Amino acid sequence: MNNYALFFIFSTALLDSVGFGIIMPVLPGLLMDISGEGISASAVYGGWLMFVFAIAQFFFSPVMGNLSDAYGRRTVLLISLFVSAINYVVMGVAETLALLFVGRIISGIGSSTLSTCNACIADVTPEEKRAQNFGLMGAAFGMGFIIGPVIGGLLGEFGPRMPFIASAGLCLLNMIFGFFVLRETLPAEKRRPFDITRSNPLGTLMQLRQFPVVIGIILVMFIYNMGHHVLPATWSYYSIEQFSWTPAEIGYSLAFIGVMMVLVQGFLIRWIIPRTGLRLAGIIGFSFTIIAFTGYAFATSAWMLYLFMVPGALGAFAGPSMQGIASNQIGPSQQGELQGGLSSMMSLTSIISPLMMTQTFGYFTSAAAPVYFPGAAFALAMLLTLAALVVFIRTTATLPAHALKKT
Numbered sequence: 485m486n487n488y489a490l491f492f493i494f495s496t497a498l499l500d501s502v503g504f505g506i507i508m509p510v511l512p513g514l515l516m517d518i519s520g521e522g523i524s525a526s527a528v529y530g531g532w533l534m535f536v537f538a539i540a541q542f543f544f545s546p547v548m549g550n551l552s553d554a555y556g557r558r559t560v561l562l563i564s565l566f567v568s569a570i571n572y573v574v575m576g577v578a579e580t581l582a583l584l585f586v587g588r589i590i591s592g593i594g595s596s597t598l599s600t601c602n603a604c605i606a607d608v609t610p611e612e613k614r615a616q617n618f619g620l621m622g623a624a625f626g627m628g629f630i631i632g633p634v635i636g637g638l639l640g641e642f643g644p645r646m647p648f649i650a651s652a653g654l655c656l657l658n659m660i661f662g663f664f665v666l667r668e669t670l671p672a673e674k675r676r677p678f679d680i681t682r683s684n685p686l687g688t689l690m691q692l693r694q695f696p697v698v699i700g701i702i703l704v705m706f707i708y709n710m711g712h713h714v715l716p717a718t719w720s721y722y723s724i725e726q727f728s729w730t731p732a733e734i735g736y737s738l739a740f741i742g743v744m745m746v747l748v749q750g751f752l753i754r755w756i757i758p759r760t761g762l763r764l765a766g767i768i769g770f771s772f773t774i775i776a777f778t779g780y781a782f783a784t785s786a787w788m789l790y791l792f793m794v795p796g797a798l799g800a801f802a803g804p805s806m807q808g809i810a811s812n813q814i815g816p817s818q819q820g821e822l823q824g825g826l827s828s829m830m831s832l833t834s835i836i837s838p839l840m841m842t843q844t845f846g847y848f849t850s851a852a853a854p855v856y857f858p859g860a861a862f863a864l865a866m867l868l869t870l871a872a873l874v875v876f877i878r879t880t881a882t883l884p885a886h887a888l889k890k891t
């Protein structure tokens with residue numbers, strides 16, 4: 485893969501995150517504008533928008549992954565970018581809530597950009613270097629998490645619809661760039677026919693059951709992500725309730741998290757994983773995440789949140805390690821299927837976990853709670869991460885050395 489193509493893959497993952505972050509500052513205003521209701525009702529509508537997106541992504545991610553195994557990564561990736569652009573246009577011009585929901589469903593159907601990017605990396609990267617490059621995708625997400633809200637806030641000064649139109653333009657420009665610089669990474673002789681029976685979450689799991697380690701890693705990632713959704717689901721509510729943070733202070737904390745993600749996933753992972761191997765790096769990542777969630781749960785001063793963001797960022801070793809171990813178990817013709825299955829699994833957690841975490845936070849900050857505990861959701865996330873660590877250790881205990889390569 486040439487440098488221009490690698491830059492395109494990175495920019496696509498970056499845009500995936502920027503596109504999410506760019507609309508965050510203006511979505512409440514757009515929802516209030518369209519619905520004619522206040523912030524409370526708009527927050528409810530926003531939650532349902534997340535829900536329908538996750539549902540669509542859950543069912544269609546395996547389809548897109550299998551299509552990329554059959555027809556190539558390049559075609560699916562370019563189509564996904566085009567579909568994303570359509571989503572932003574639809575949401576940007578929407579005059580009704582129904583049309584907003586249509587836009588999010590379209591986005592969920594076509595949102596295979598990140599999983600297809602990972603499949604491209606798996607196609608052209610030696611097994612021992614895949615985890616580091618998967619970490620590069622995480623760094624792109626972190627950068628988007630910093631850039632997106634800033635751009636969205638600035639463009640929002642021109643109206644709540646402007647960031648959506650800008651996101652559509654960025655997706656189209658990136659699609660055109662990719663059309664010229666990205667060569668197909670999956671040669672025809674390594675493809676397999678598209679099979680609709682495999683192109684659903686259950687079908688994907690049935691096909692991957694021949695790889696017990698992969699199934700184990702999928703279970704680990706499910707448990708891990710069930711806990712990790714506590715951050716986007718409750719961070720703002722928790723920091724306001726516990727420390728009376730303003731929106732600006734919440735924004736500063738998110739930017740700090742984004743910077744740490746870039747440093748760890750863009751640079752540190754590429755240096756550490758070759759020296760520790762995938763399994764040890766994963767154990768380190770889970771352990772740091774447990775420390776961070778415990779610290780958030782019991783923090784008594786605002787500065788403590790920033791302190792525990794450091795081990796929280798170091799917890800990012802876990803994701804690329806799991807991706808690397810799973811990817812190394814299977815051949816080129818099923819990389820798209822694997823990435824689609826992982827994406828679908830993560831979509832399932834994004835359906836279930838935010839409701840579970842917000843309900844936990846709401847209950848333990850209500851008058852009905854047996855004890856007032858704003859950090860209860862983080863304590864639950866810590867227990868889930870601990871369970872994920874146990875399953876990870878058991879799943880990878882018998883892996884041969886070549887499956888856990890260091891460079």
